[in-house]
Amino acid sequence: MSDPKLSVRNLYKIFGPREADFVARVEAGMTKSTLLEDHGHVLGLRDINIDMAAGAITVVMGLSGSGKSTLIRHLNRLIEPSSGQILIDGDDITALDAGQLRVMRQKRMSMVFQKFALLPHQTVLQNTEMPLSVQGATGEAPREAAKTWLARVGLAGYEDRYPSQLSGGMQQRVGIARALAADTDIMLLDEAFSALDPLIRTDMQDLLLELQRELSKTIIFITHDLDEALKLADHLVILKDGAVVQQGDPQQILLEPSDPYIEDFVSDINRARVLRVGSIMAGVHHDHFDGELSPDQTLESVIKKSGGSVDQVFRVVRDGTTLGELEMATLVKALVPRSRSGS
Amino acid sequence: MATYDGVFDTLGMRDWCDVGKEDAPMSMAQLLAQTQGGDAASDGPAFPFPSLDVLHESCARIGQTRDLTASIEQGFLAVRPELKAVLDPFTQPLSWLLDGTLFAFETTPWWIMIPLLAALSWYVSRSGAVTGFVAGVLVFFGIIDHYDVAMQTLAIIFVCTTLSVVIGVPIGIGMARSNTAQRMIVPILDLLQTLPTFVYLIPLIFLFSVTESKLYGIAIILYAIVPVIRLTDLGIRLVDKDVIEAADAFGMTSWQKLTRVQLPLALPNVMAGVNQTIMMSLAMVVIASLVSAPGLGVLVLRGIRNLELGVGIVAGLGIVLLAVILDRVSKAALARVDKERSAS
Numbered sequence: 073m074s075d076p077k078l079s080v081r082n083l084y085k086i087f088g089p090r091e092a093d094f095v096a097r098v099e100a101g102m103t104k105s106t107l108l109e110d111h112g113h114v115l116g117l118r119d120i121n122i123d124m125a126a127g128a129i130t131v132v133m134g135l136s137g138s139g140k141s142t143l144i145r146h147l148n149r150l151i152e153p154s155s156g157q158i159l160i161d162g163d164d165i166t167a168l169d170a171g172q173l174r175v176m177r178q179k180r181m182s183m184v185f186q187k188f189a190l191l192p193h194q195t196v197l198q199n200t201e202m203p204l205s206v207q208g209a210t211g212e213a214p215r216e217a218a219k220t221w222l223a224r225v226g227l228a229g230y231e232d233r234y235p236s237q238l239s240g241g242m243q244q245r246v247g248i249a250r251a252l253a254a255d256t257d258i259m260l261l262d263e264a265f266s267a268l269d270p271l272i273r274t275d276m277q278d279l280l281l282e283l284q285r286e287l288s289k290t291i292i293f294i295t296h297d298l299d300e301a302l303k304l305a306d307h308l309v310i311l312k313d314g315a316v317v318q319q320g321d322p323q324q325i326l327l328e329p330s331d332p333y334i335e336d337f338v339s340d341i342n343r344a345r346v347l348r349v350g351s352i353m354a355g356v357h358h359d360h361f362d363g364e365l366s367p368d369q370t371l372e373s374v375i376k377k378s379g380g381s382v383d384q385v386f387r388v389v390r391d392g393t394t395l396g397e398l399e400m401a402t403l404v405k406a407l408v409p410r411s412r413s414g415s
Numbered sequence: 416m417a418t419y420d421g422v423f424d425t426l427g428m429r430d431w432c433d434v435g436k437e438d439a440p441m442s443m444a445q446l447l448a449q450t451q452g453g454d455a456a457s458d459g460p461a462f463p464f465p466s467l468d469v470l471h472e473s474c475a476r477i478g479q480t481r482d483l484t485a486s487i488e489q490g491f492l493a494v495r496p497e498l499k500a501v502l503d504p505f506t507q508p509l510s511w512l513l514d515g516t517l518f519a520f521e522t523t524p525w526w527i528m529i530p531l532l533a534a535l536s537w538y539v540s541r542s543g544a545v546t547g548f549v550a551g552v553l554v555f556f557g558i559i560d561h562y563d564v565a566m567q568t569l570a571i572i573f574v575c576t577t578l579s580v581v582i583g584v585p586i587g588i589g590m591a592r593s594n595t596a597q598r599m600i601v602p603i604l605d606l607l608q609t610l611p612t613f614v615y616l617i618p619l620i621f622l623f624s625v626t627e628s629k630l631y632g633i634a635i636i637l638y639a640i641v642p643v644i645r646l647t648d649l650g651i652r653l654v655d656k657d658v659i660e661a662a663d664a665f666g667m668t669s670w671q672k673l674t675r676v677q678l679p680l681a682l683p684n685v686m687a688g689v690n691q692t693i694m695m696s697l698a699m700v701v702i703a704s705l706v707s708a709p710g711l712g713v714l715v716l717r718g719i720r721n722l723e724l725g726v727g728i729v730a731g732l733g734i735v736l737l738a739v740i741l742d743r744v745s746k747a748a749l750a751r752v753d754k755e756r757s758a759s
Contacts, residue, residue, distance in 0.1 A: 148664055177663070177664060178665065183665075189657040192680070193680060203666075250665075
């Protein structure tokens with residue numbers, strides 16, 4: 073694997089007036105509840121280590137209070153870490169002074185917010201060109217860029233409206249256009265779609281994936297929704313109580329949850345729709361196949377193809393090369409989540 | 416023989432007390448008692464409250480209350496030349512500004528002034544009804560021969576409100592940015608708001624001559640500046656945290672954040688503060704006529720002094736009319752800003 077675009081190293085965050093004093097004690101094993109009850113400090117993040125690959129979508133998932141929003145705010149230092157490093161292309165951004173930090177935020181990262189956070193007194197167009205005008209760009213260039221991005225997210229013709237005149241989904245499209253207009257390599261999306269209703273949310277996810285295929289940004293996406301996480305993630309990080317419980321390939325996490333907490337999490341998922349052929353295929357044992365599959369197909373599409381029969385065997389092929397085979401029996405077993413009791 | 420003589424005797428402080436006793440000036444009570452041929456203390460209650468005056472009768476070394484007020488006065492008079500030397504130069508422009516504006520409002524002929532003010536109302540309110548009402552009230556002032564005094568009052572309010580905004584908004588911004596500044600300024604604002612308005616006038620009269628217009632200018636500004644400061648502070652503090660976070664995330668400098676996010680979003684609150692400031696300077700302008708501020712207040716004062724009921728009431732109602740037009744115009748401007756925000 074090439075060098076990660078963005079890495080988090082041994083990141084700790086403790087909220088309270090004497091945060092620095094408690095880092096060592098948390099490192100030594102003090103629990104979140106002891107810290108809170110005996111010392112009145114809140115443990116935000118504990119020993120976070122994540123590598124985020126360039127051009128990939130890293131999804132950080134956790135329930136509310138797991139520290140996921142705290143984590144994403146460390147990446148552009150809206151929250152200062154108690155200890156640890158955040159590296160972008162190998163540069164430690166925790167060492168930047170205020171001026172350098174501002175330049176870093178302008179040029180290297182942009183952010184999309186859960187509550188959109190558009191400027192209500194400015195038009196959609198002014199909102200979209202904001203990142204560029206903050207950088208000091210004037211004249212036609214930022215306006216043209218903003219118009220292009222607005223058209224790209226499907227908002228051509230809405231340039232002169234005010235945010236309050238748009239629906240939630242459209243406002244978040246402005247939020248995305250604004251982040252894209254900043255023309256940064258890294259995009260941070262903080263529960264960007266959580267405030268939207270389910271259908272719009274699916275649209276927005278598709279829009280994000282489509283943009284990503286074209287632009288290959290390094291995206292860090294925060295969500296509390298596992299379906300959303302599995303749909304978007306190239307790399308999935310699951311947070312609980314401020315610590316990473318498991319991270320890796322989302323299909324792998326689904327098939328081999330390392331922790332009862334994650335088992336509970338993944339048990340409600342529609343596995344047929346999420347798991348892909350490539351994740352459960354085996355080496356070739358058969359001579360006769362009932363058909364060919366692509367490794368990226370979902371199991372749901374395979375079931376449809378098989379017509380419900382469970383004794384078929386398919387060959388998995390990409391670009392004419394046989395990668396493996398998939399027995400329908402294996403597929404059916406993969407649909408049942410592994411559980412603690414083994415039942 | 417005074418009530419608390421025994422106390423000082425028991426404490427063995429008699430000698431200390433009696434030093435210089437003969438020089439002490441007589442209190443009014445003593446003087447009265449003397450003319451009535453009795454002892455001051457013997458007529459009072461059995462155990463008078465041990466106030467400074469009562470203790471003074473037993474022990475000359477303890478000062479009387481009038482010494483306290485006298486020493487405040489002495490202290491103020493002692494620093495007065497220095498204070499005046501510092502304050503005079505940079506308050507002088509206020510006098511020029513007030514005199515100049517009064518001159519301009521008084522000398523501009525009514526057939527220019529009334530259309531001008533109507534146009535101004537239209538410009539800030541964009542409301543035909545408000546503009547018509549303003550013109551009507553001004554014409555009414557003309558008809559009842561109160562046009563000149565109304566213009567004087569308006570000129571004073573115009574200058575004092577403008578200065579209050581110019582000074583108050585930056586102070587409000589400072590308060591919004593620093594909790595320490597807020598903690599320090601809020602008690603001063605509370606003091607300015609609760610201090611009876613006449614009390615401002617007392618030190619100002621000592622400091623400046625009554626004929627200077629800055630005297631009432633300062634009194635009005637001190638009284639009227641409070642709401643614009645408070646509401647600027649509040650308005651900026653109420654700006655949505657998410658929007659501020661977004662401004663930070665896109666790397667705005669604090670100046671960009673102030674001018675592009677905080678002030679525009681605080682504007683409705685600031686405007687509400689300006690409206691309050693206008694109303695309060697109007698209230699103060701009447702009291703300021705005690706210290707030579709011209710305008711409708713002078714007529715109200717004449718009504719009180721000479722018991723000219725009609726003059727006082729007409730002038731008082733004139734002030735109400737002025738208040739109503741100023742309030743309508745500034746509220747219409749505020750409503751316009753709000754409306755442009757939500758949908759246009």
